[in-house]
Amino acid sequence: MANHIINLFVSRAAKYIFCVVFLAAMVFRFLAWRGLQMAITIIGVILVLFLLVRVLPGDPARLLAGPEASQEDVEELRRLLGLDRPLHEQFAAYFLSVLSGDLGTSYRTGEPVIAEIMRRLPYTLALAVAAQSLAIAVAVPLGIVAALRPRSMAGYAASIFGVLGSSLPVFWTALLLIWAFSVELKVLPSGGAGTPAHMVLPTAVLALFLMGNLVRITRASLLEVLGANHVVTAHSKGLPWNKVLTRHVIRNALVPIVTLVGVQFGTLLGGAVITETVFGWPGIGRLVVESIFVRDYAVLQGTILIIALFFMLINFLVDIVQMFIDPRTRNV
Amino acid sequence: MTLLDVRGLTIHYDLPQGTVRAVEDATFTVDRGEVVAIIGESGSGKTTLAMAIAGLLRPPGRVVRGHIYFDGLDLSRLDDDKWREIRGRDITVVFQDPNTYLNPLMSVGRQVAEVFEAHGMGSIRSREVAERAIEILRRVRIQDPDKRYWSYPHELSGGMKQRVLIAMAIALKPKLLIADEPTSALDATIQAQILDLLEELRREMGMSLLLITHDLGVAARIAHRIIVMYAGQMVEVGRADEIMSDPLHPYTRALVRSVKLDRKRLLGVPSGAPPSLISPPPGCRFHPRCPYATEQCTTWRHTLYVRDNRRVACVLYA
Ligand SMILES: Nc1ncnc2c1ncn2[C@@H]1O[C@H](COP(=O)(O)OP(=O)(O)O)[C@@H](O)[C@H]1O
Ligand SMILES: [Mg+2]
Numbered sequence: 001m002a003n004h005i006i007n008l009f010v011s012r013a014a015k016y017i018f019c020v021v022f023l024a025a026m027v028f029r030f031l032a033w034r035g036l037q038m039a040i041t042i043i044g045v046i047l048v049l050f051l052l053v054r055v056l057p058g059d060p061a062r063l064l065a066g067p068e069a070s071q072e073d074v075e076e077l078r079r080l081l082g083l084d085r086p087l088h089e090q091f092a093a094y095f096l097s098v099l100s101g102d103l104g105t106s107y108r109t110g111e112p113v114i115a116e117i118m119r120r121l122p123y124t125l126a127l128a129v130a131a132q133s134l135a136i137a138v139a140v141p142l143g144i145v146a147a148l149r150p151r152s153m154a155g156y157a158a159s160i161f162g163v164l165g166s167s168l169p170v171f172w173t174a175l176l177l178i179w180a181f182s183v184e185l186k187v188l189p190s191g192g193a194g195t196p197a198h199m200v201l202p203t204a205v206l207a208l209f210l211m212g213n214l215v216r217i218t219r220a221s222l223l224e225v226l227g228a229n230h231v232v233t234a235h236s237k238g239l240p241w242n243k244v245l246t247r248h249v250i251r252n253a254l255v256p257i258v259t260l261v262g263v264q265f266g267t268l269l270g271g272a273v274i275t276e277t278v279f280g281w282p283g284i285g286r287l288v289v290e291s292i293f294v295r296d297y298a299v300l301q302g303t304i305l306i307i308a309l310f311f312m313l314i315n316f317l318v319d320i321v322q323m324f325i326d327p328r329t330r331n332v
Numbered sequence: 333m334t335l336l337d338v339r340g341l342t343i344h345y346d347l348p349q350g351t352v353r354a355v356e357d358a359t360f361t362v363d364r365g366e367v368v369a370i371i372g373e374s375g376s377g378k379t380t381l382a383m384a385i386a387g388l389l390r391p392p393g394r395v396v397r398g399h400i401y402f403d404g405l406d407l408s409r410l411d412d413d414k415w416r417e418i419r420g421r422d423i424t425v426v427f428q429d430p431n432t433y434l435n436p437l438m439s440v441g442r443q444v445a446e447v448f449e450a451h452g453m454g455s456i457r458s459r460e461v462a463e464r465a466i467e468i469l470r471r472v473r474i475q476d477p478d479k480r481y482w483s484y485p486h487e488l489s490g491g492m493k494q495r496v497l498i499a500m501a502i503a504l505k506p507k508l509l510i511a512d513e514p515t516s517a518l519d520a521t522i523q524a525q526i527l528d529l530l531e532e533l534r535r536e537m538g539m540s541l542l543l544i545t546h547d548l549g550v551a552a553r554i555a556h557r558i559i560v561m562y563a564g565q566m567v568e569v570g571r572a573d574e575i576m577s578d579p580l581h582p583y584t585r586a587l588v589r590s591v592k593l594d595r596k597r598l599l600g601v602p603s604g605a606p607p608s609l610i611s612p613p614p615g616c617r618f619h620p621r622c623p624y625a626t627e628q629c630t631t632w633r634h635t636l637y638v639r640d641n642r643r644v645a646c647v648l649y650a
Contacts (some may be wrong), residue, residue, distance in 0.1 A: 229432040238420030
């Protein structure tokens with residue numbers, strides 16, 4: 001007996017060591033592979049941004065310097081940027097400066113682009129996190145209840161959200177909410193940033209938009225898993241319903257939900273252009289719009305690069321979460 | 333000693349396009365320790381019958397008439413809590429397709445351990461429960477059970493997955509194990525191993541086995557008695573050896589002949605699918621395919637006639 005226990009212990013210790021080594025090897029392989037993929041993607045994005053300024057009609061030095069710069073300034077910039085040198089040399093120089101964190105200078109403010117982006121980023125992040133959290137907190141439970149009890153209040157609420165949420169244009173719900181809460185009730189500011197109260201309406205508008213798809217995916221995914229054969233097995237064991245639900249239904253239904261949340265959040269981080277514009281919210285989305293209007297190409301280039309980076313990061317995180325949920329995705 | 337007593341069980345699926353009469357008037361018993369095989373082509377209502385006995389029938393399926401008595405209990409009168417106690421402990425099921433009946437996101441060991449948890453023997457996180465599950469995995473001849481405990485279904489072969497399903501089904505030494513085509517999704521060599529394993533476990537544990545199959549060869553191998561179903565109805569019931577040596581019903585005859593000649597197709601009857609169970613043929617449901625059919629068969633009312641040890645539903649034996 002003692003022998004048996006020792007054996008068991010040794011085999012357990014061996015098992016844990018084995019597992020840890022194996023896991024480390026797998027994680028390393030995964031990271032190496034993903035790292036390579038992301039590096040290639042980043043190079044691609046930088047290349048496109050580099051070419052963008054050069055294929056746009058007009059003189060890149062003029063574009064980057066801005067419409068109000070004098071001819072001497074433009075010539076100066078041309079030499080500074082090395083625009084008189086061959087294309088591949090230019091790309092190498094641009095690539096290296098991007099890698100070192102130098103995204104150029106805004107002609108409008110004369111400030112480094114990265115500083116402008118860093119000033120806007122917290123606003124976009126705050127709005128994205130708030131809206132996405134609110135959407136998840138409402139839509140996922142609603143979708144679950146709607147799948148389990150289609151004829152309940154929640155079931156009907158889910159149908160309404162599912163249809164309206166993502167089909168009402170954002171500017172319309174934004175104007176509606178401004179009219180109701182700012183104009184009529186006068187309880188919330190209609191635009192700007194600074195206090196928590198300023199965040200309420202833009203968050204609500206975005207969350208409502210996200211909820212539509214999220215409710216529908218949650219409900220559909222749950223219904224699909226509820227009909228799956230492994231759920232019958234779970235019942236056949238005599239497992240109580242709550243355990244069948246959490247272990248065999250909801251967990252399995254999460255896969256498509258997590259994917260959608262990843263896409264939604266990635267999009268939000270790219271700046272909610274319309275919402276930020278309607279509410280005068282000083283985030284990344286408005287920065288994109290503003291830099292387009294005034295042809296501040298350095299800012300536009302830098303912002304797009306950051307947005308692309310965020311998208312990749314979110315994709316990466318989604319894949320990690322999926323690996324936790326679904327063992328089948330663990331071998332790369 | 334009778335363990336399972338099914339009387340006049342009738343099960344319908346109510347669909348928008350009509351009512352599927354999946355099982356009509358099923359009446360039979362299973363004794364303690366007995367192996368009863370239910371055989372019939374696919375679509376003849378076997379799975380529906382099995383699910384109803386295990387309390388797993390899901391809408392739109394519905395028991396319309398009849399009773400299921402199990403170990404003195406009328407199962408049709410049980411509430412959910414009582415059913416939960418019986419499922420997994422007294423009545424267990426091994427399903428047809430091991431690929432879809434296991435949860436792909438949970439380790440197979442934990443899925444076995446859940447049976448113990450469901451019946452109050454501790455959490456699946458506890459060491460005792462894990463060790464019990466490993467013991468059961470060993471019992472169904474899974475190599476390195478303590479390593480396999482952490483495997484996920486996609487890492488195992490079909491035969492291994494079926495062993496895991498069997499492990500769940502025998503974990504608590506049930507009184508009745510229902511095996512619904514336990515080998516049809518596997519290749520021939522594995523089929524034989526799984527059947528032998530089931531028969532061996534049944535003998536060791538003294539449980540009853542209700543073996544559902546569309547393969548009469550499989551049924552003949554381990555069953556004491558055979559129930560032949562056609563289009564939702566029982567057409568013949570008898571001892572396995574008697575049915576194999578002297579089949580009475582024309583459908584059984586065709587089945588036995590094709591098994592003996594090792595043919596996949598039915599011999600002696602026109603090929604063709606079994607009838608739709610939404611609007612089955614009038615009279616004997618087999619008559620459109622029956623070589624002995626007469627005028628009478630189109631108006632005959634389904635009855636099981638008793639003949640020695642046998643019951644057979646054919647007007648030839650009226
Ligand atoms: N969930 C269901 N909904 C509707 N009809 C079903 C369902 N399950 C089975 N049926 C119908 O019931 C009949 C019997 O099916 P089944 O019990 O699966 O037969 P078998 O197991 O012998 O192949 C078939 O006609 C089938 O189409
Ligand atoms: Mg079946």
